Amino acid sequence: MSPPQGEINQCVILREKNDIVLENRPIPQLDNGDVLINIKATGICGSDIHYWLHGGIGDFQLKAPMVLGHESAGIVAKVGPGVKNLKVGDRVALEPGVCCRMCEQCKKGRYNLCPEMAFAATPPIDGTLCNYYKHAADFCFKLPDHVSLEEATLIEPLSVGIHSARRANIKSGDHVFVFGAGPVGLLCAAAAKAAGAGHVTIADLVPSRLEFAKNYYTDAQVLLQRPQPGEPNMEYSRRMAKEILKTESLADAVIDCTGAETCVQMSVLLSKSGGSVVLVGMGGSVQALPISEISAREVDIKGIFRYCNTYSTGVEMLASGAIDVKPLITHTYQLHDAVEAFKHVKENRDGAIKVQIIG
């Protein structure tokens, strides 16, 4: 299992905007507490595509070539000094963000908010789309034999769902509304169900997405219409929310997985008084919100940034069958066809949900 001398380490590298290449790099040396993972499977995320096409997201801008990928699973190839929880041969899911462990946020258990977070494939930290990746052992989670490495890569986006369901405070029997039926929305629906939600409604503009969602942890699907030409967002949102409420009741929690201003507005309008709106989708950085509803009906708005303390839960959910992520894996590519895989995700063709790269 240990990499032989001179073993190559093929990496998928974003050199600059629109420029992905395959390059051989040295196998990393291990420090105290590290393991070397032979990466076997990696899912592609919308953020990977965004970095490819735009060279950055918000404050995170590409300044030097960077390995892509952060939704990975693999096999432990080597164990560094001080590692007790893993051994060579263990199959693991990787939680891609390693926090500093020393700051106030880390100590308070919200390490996703650590200012020194080193997150795979967020510049300048190299990602996991390679053969051999060095990672802190306590951020690698051992998988039971019956959970495949392909499924395990989905623990990363599933974690977004788990964290969102926690932030939304979903309790058994709750009514939950999800905007957006892409992979993130679907996994938020799944996490809501796993948290005991009694009824989950999902909404999207695209009928084929809702067709899929019909068989994936949702009880009702709502087809959103596009705004009329020149219709101001707030007017559209009020009109559409009123329409939706003809067949839907107000929700205990609304999770927006689109980032679209209209959906964020509708999220507030569709929430029960005292409910929570969780903003998962990342859209315009400044958006107009119906403040009067937020105040007068005490509808709380909560953002999420990645996740924390979700991987053990994710492994448990896959192991017990509480959530089945296999249906989301629609297309698979070999590592050397990585650019094709990225193009496929960008073009969003053939009913692609989660496209994976196998190493």
Added chain:
Amino acid sequence: MTIDNKNLSTVLVGAEKIDMRDMPIPEVGPYDVLVNVKVTGICGSDVHFFKHGRMMDFEVTEPIVLGHESAGVVVATGSQVTRVKTGDRVAIEPGVTCRTCEMCKSGQYNLCPHCKFAATPPTHGTLSNYYSHPEDFCFKLPDNISLEEGALIEPLSVGMYAIERANVKPADVVLVLGAGPVGLLTCAAAKAAGAGQVIVADLIPSRLEFAKTYNSDTQLLLERPQQGEPNIEYARRISAQILKTLGRRADTVLDCTGAETCVQMTVLLTKNGGSAVLVGLGASTQTLPVAEITGRQVDVKGVFRYCNTYPRAISMLQKKHINVKPLITHTYPIESSQEAFLHATNGRDGAIKIQILNTQ
């Protein structure tokens, strides 16, 4: 700042036997700092180790440096240190956790199973001239907080964390059982959290005399159980009396004694739906009035040390929202550690917090 090669330390070598020894100067790793410890308070747990050579599961099998309530001056820093610098005056949070386990990652690092806590065997304590400690467990003191106050942040943290566990809200009625240093600091933390009324109870009149001047609105003198009176009967009897005096149950009751009778009263005197918080460490198995816990939904919560308290403690001390100075009643130079510990053991002359000062 020069580091001399003497590291005078207060070493416990047997029950009630302290040896002043020159221990090796500790290693300073890349993320550690070397602190010239200046002030160390003595805690009940130190006294317990001193008297018995053991506490709960922790036993003294080899000579161990005592002390864990300390503050001092940073004299050297490891190569990767960014949070403090040489010359900084710091309060030391004595428990160093593993940072990688589930407890650490979820923000409850006081429950880390791999915690190395100063003066809990086998980890040496802070009663040394020089003590090495990770930078993120050393907290810089602003100029208007003395090192003596800095050393009190440790027991203050116990009070603060207990009050957090108790869910004290503004205007709450809080009852504290036990007016020793922990009980008093719990009263102070309750007030700082906005408690409307703080009541403190104790067996000893002189303790209540002091408590009258320190963060409590009402003081209750408890009588001892009658000859042969079963604990639960005593607890019910006294609780009924207290209920009559106060006119109502408390929003929360915190036990800072560990005595079974007080633990029982903690439940009996907490209002429906409130939290009964156990801070004191007493017998490991105790009888509780379960019918009250279920029938009135009184949650019983333990407290193990504290977490995430030091920055807030410093903020409160700096703004003078809490005054810990009155608790410092006696000081000894480090060379007189044996006497200091004996004093802490017998508690004479109204001792509340005894501190050991390092003059080196």
